[in-house]
Structure formats: structure tokens, C-alpha cells
Amino acid sequence: DAGITQSPRHKVTETGTPVTLRCHQTENHRYMYWYRQDPGHGLRLIHYSYGVKDTDKGEVSDGYSVSRSKTEDFLLTLESATSSQTSVYFCAISGDRGTDTQYFGPGTRLTVL
């Protein structure tokens, strides 16, 4: 998985609770991404980062926030989890060039009851 770890790998939580997912990379890549993957929707970009403290929204960012205080770590926070946020979350990384491909982590399976 290209030097990418995600934690936790599985989580069950209750509606209304905050949840933080962590992505850690050892590749020193500039770009990091958070996606969610749902049946019928495929992979959808939530947020991405183009450097430390530099982040921007993707297509499904409502209800999510991110932070990147170090090159190697990118955190995704669900401020108040809802059942519609039950999904599999993938982190990805890519290098400095716009043509660089993205490499994905193993995923976090989140269930919101």
C-alpha cells in the first residue's frame, strides 16, 4: 500500500459523536486525499491537501473537516457523525506533479449507528 497506513481500520460509533480518522504516509509526498467509497457512487473526493496546513474541499465535504500539521499525517474529522456517513474511507497520496498518480491506503470501514 505504498507506505500508507490508516487508523483505525474498523470503527463503530453512534450518531452525533465526533470521529477522527488518521492517514499516515512514509513517502514524503506533497498531496494527500480523503475519499469515501459507497455502492452505486464509487470513489468520491472529500478533502485534499497540497501541503502542510494547505487543504481544500472536494465534492462531498459537508460534515467533514481535515487537518494537516505534518507532511506525513492527514486527519479526517466527522464533526457529528450521521448514519449517511457510514462508508469505507480511503486515504491516497501523490507526488508534486499534476501528472503523478495516486496511491491508496488500505481503508477504514466506518459504521455509524
Added chain:
Amino acid sequence: QKEVEQDPGPLSVPEGAIVSLNCTYSNSAFQYFMWYRQYSRKGPELLMYTYSSGNKEDGRFTAQVDKSSKYISLFIRDSQPSDSATYLCAMTQGGSNYKLTFGKGTLLTVNP
């Protein structure tokens, strides 16, 4: 019209068959095209990467891009049960636009 269309399948073939997977797209600015393979409960892994039109071959896999038709294909020769996975196409404009646009994936099963 969605930017990238991919038949979700499922596609079931016997071992040894030639498999053809396809995506169409609407954005003529896309220049870089990728195929990812995703095994059940795993992250997508990059399989093939091509720039602009043409073919690229890697072992049993061949990726084709036809920009004039806005159509990309992945061919798998001598398919194996280990090829059973979901295949995702992805594409990007490149340059300052590094965001990938994904197809929804095609589920392939190769039967022994």
C-alpha cells in the same frame, strides 16, 4: 451526463478468456488515464497508467486510449481467477489540475 461512465457489470468469464473493460468520458481535457484494481475489502491499486492516445502493454494487460472517441479500454489476456476484482478507470487533466475523476468500477469474476 456524468463525466466518466463505466458499466458496473458484474462480468463473469471462464479462466483463460480475454476480458475487455471500458470507460467513456465527456471531458475532452482529460489527458492522463489510469486503471486501478481493487480486491474485496482492499484499497485500489494502480494497474496501468497512460498518457494521451495509444496503447500500453504490461504482461497480460493492455490499456488503450482513443481520445477522438473519448473511450478507454483495459484488456486482460489469459484471465486468471486471481484477476477477480473490481476494476476502476480514472482520469485527470494533469498540469495544475491533479484531481482524479473515477468511474464507478466493473466487478469481474474469473471462474476456474
